[in-house]
Amino acid sequence: MESRPRTSPARHDRWVVGWRELAAAAADLAWGGACAACGTPGPVVCPDCESRLRSLAPAAVTVRHGVPPTYARGAYADDLRAVILACKERQGLGLVPVLAELVTGSALALLRDRWVGGPVLVVPVPSARATRAARGFDLTGAMAGSLATFLRRRCELDARASKALRPVRRAADQAGLTIEQRALNRRSSLVARAGRPAQVLVVDDLITTGATLAEASRALRHAGHRMIGAAVVAATPRTT
C-alpha cells in the first residue's frame, strides 16, 4: 500500500481520497457510465468536473440564530446540484464517494475554525426511513462513516461516526413553507441517543433554511453533547 502524506485540518486543500477508482465500477453498473455533472460518457464524474468540484473552497454559511456553524462547498446550483441530484435520484451509490469527499472538505474547514481539541463524534442527519428504502442506501450515514474514517486515518483525530439522531415523528413535507413554518415543522422531530457527552460534528448533504440542522443541534445539546457545527455539501440560498 502506498504511503500518503498525513493531512491536518489546516491543510485541507491538498488531500486526495481517490473517488474515481471507487466509483468507476459502480458507474458501469448504474447508468452505462456518464458524468453526473456534464453528461460526458465515462466515469460518474469526468476528470474536468472532478477538478472543478475539488477546487470549490469550503466556506462558512451565513445562518440564523439557533443554527449551528455550518460549512459548505458552495451554493446548491450547477455542478453541486447536478451531483447531489444524480446521487439521490439516479446514480446512487456510485456517487457517494464523491459527496463524501466534498463534505470532508467542509468538515476540515469547520474543524480548522471551530474545533478545540478532543474526540469528535460524527453524526449524520437521519433520512426518513421511506427515503432510505426507496434509495437503497443511507447517504448521510455513508458520508458520516467515510468522514470519521478520514479523520482517524489521515488526521489522526479520535473520531467515530454514530447514528445518534433518530426521527421521532415524520415531519410534513418542507416544500412551500416559510422559514418560520419550517422551524415549527421541525421542532422536536429528532431525538438524540443519550450517551457519553461528546463534541459533535453533524453531517448532511444540504442546508436550506437550517431548520433541520437547528433541530439536530437542539436534540444533541439536550442529550448533553457540545456542537462543533455542521458540514454539508451545498447550501441553498434563502428565498423565503
Ligand SMILES: [Zn+2]
Ligand atoms: Zn463532467
